[in-house]
Amino acid sequence: MRLRRRRRERLPVEELLGVTFRDPKLLSQALTHRSYAHEASLETGETNERLEFLGDAVLDLVISDHLFRHYRDLDEGKLTRIRSYLVNMGSLAELAREMGLGEHLLLSRDERADGGAEKSSIVADALEALIGAVYLDQGLEAAREMVLRIFRDRLEEAASGDLDFDYKSQLQELTVKERGVLPRYRLREEGPDHCKVFHAVVYVGDRKMGSGSGSSKKEAEQAAARDALRRHKESGTGRGRSGRRKAGPTGAAGR
Numbered sequence: 001m002r003l004r005r006r007r008r009e010r011l012p013v014e015e016l017l018g019v020t021f022r023d024p025k026l027l028s029q030a031l032t033h034r035s036y037a038h039e040a041s042l043e044t045g046e047t048n049e050r051l052e053f054l055g056d057a058v059l060d061l062v063i064s065d066h067l068f069r070h071y072r073d074l075d076e077g078k079l080t081r082i083r084s085y086l087v088n089m090g091s092l093a094e095l096a097r098e099m100g101l102g103e104h105l106l107l108s109r110d111e112r113a114d115g116g117a118e119k120s121s122i123v124a125d126a127l128e129a130l131i132g133a134v135y136l137d138q139g140l141e142a143a144r145e146m147v148l149r150i151f152r153d154r155l156e157e158a159a160s161g162d163l164d165f166d167y168k169s170q171l172q173e174l175t176v177k178e179r180g181v182l183p184r185y186r187l188r189e190e191g192p193d194h195c196k197v198f199h200a201v202v203y204v205g206d207r208k209m210g211s212g213s214g215s216s217k218k219e220a221e222q223a224a225a226r227d228a229l230r231r232h233k234e235s236g237t238g239r240g241r242s243g244r245r246k247a248g249p250t251g252a253a254g255r
Contacts, residue, residue: 008020011024011027012104013027013031013101013104013130014027016099016100016101016104017130017134017146017150018146018149018150019134019137019138019142019146021133021134021137022137022138023137026051026133026136026137027130027133027137028106029046029047029048029051029129029133030048030051030126030129030130030132030133031048031104031105031106031126031129031130032046032047032048032106033047033048033105033106033107033108033111033116033122033126034047034049035107035108035110035111035116036106036107036108036111038108039108039109048125048126048129049125049129050132051128051129051130051132051133051136052125052126052128052129052132053132054132054135054136055127055128055129055130055131055132055133055135056087056128056132058131058132058135058140058143058147059087059128059131059147060083060087061140062143062144062147062148063083063086063087063147063151063155064079064083065144066148066155067079067082067083067155067159070159071159074159082158082159085154085158086151086154086155086158088214088215088219088223089120089121089124089197089213089214089215089219089223090120090124090212090213090214090219090222090223090226091154092123092124092127092128093119093120093121093123093124093213095127095150095151095154096123096124096126096127097118097123099127099150101123101126101127102116102117102118102122102123103117105117105122105123105126107122119213120197120212120213120214120223121191121197121213131143131146131147134146166222167222167223167225167226167229168183168221168222168225170225170229171183171202171209171225171228171229174229174232175204179204179205181204181205183202183203183204183209183225183228184202184203184204185200185201185202185203185221185224186200186201186202186203187199187200187217187220187221195215196215197213197214197215198213198214198215198216198217198219198220199211199212199213199220200212200213200214200217200220200221200223200224201224202221202224202225202227202228204228209227209228209231209232210224210225210226210227210228210229210230210231211223211224211227212224212225212226212227
């Protein structure tokens with residue numbers, strides 16, 4: 001008589017994803033940031049960077065395929081804008097934070113102390129690495145199911161037709177109307193040329209209003225403006241002016 005292998009209990013991060021990995025090593029690698037690999041003297045190939053590369057492509061395919069098949073009345077331009085909103089670094093990071101992904105990442109002590117578990121570039125890359133890991137572990141259909149499950153609300157919002165992707169214009173209109181001044185953006189960049197990350201902070205007068213990151217200057221500024229609008233709305237001062245919460249930077253060509 002053949003004995004059936006006892007199925008192991010899901011780890012907390014697997015509960016977040018709704019997936020039980022057949023190969024737990026893939027899950028561990030997807031959660032391993034390069035700072036931890038350096039601290040633990042791991043090989044370069046044991047970080048999540050290659051999985052992030054693969055997951056980025058899988059995410060683009062799944063989202064593009066879903067939009068193409070289910071929203072036949074939308075033209076190519078609108079489909080591209082919706083996809084860009086869903087897969088840009090700011091949106092991915094926001095989703096990863098909502099999931100609580102940061103607490104499960106393997107980071108060096110210094111990186112975690114520096115707030116790495118909340119950094120947009122780190123948590124967004126980790127989410128894409130997990131998508132890549134699921135694809136390798138269980139195939140495209142399992143990856144598709146996971147992506148559509150965790151992106152469901154954002155997909156529905158993006159395809160509803162109510163989105164205004166230009167947060168910089170929204171913020172400018174708001175600050176001119178309320179304070180008579182234009183917002184100012186300060187940028188910094190980090191990383192090698194082939195994978196730079198830009199960080200933007202937006203100020204109105206001397207007051208910091210919001211911050212954000214992206215793979216381009218434009219994306220980072222849009223993310224900062226989006227953060228400023230969100231904070232404005234949550235403060236209660238924007239009730240009746242800024243309207244419903246908008247989502248997603250405009251025109252970013254993916255990430």
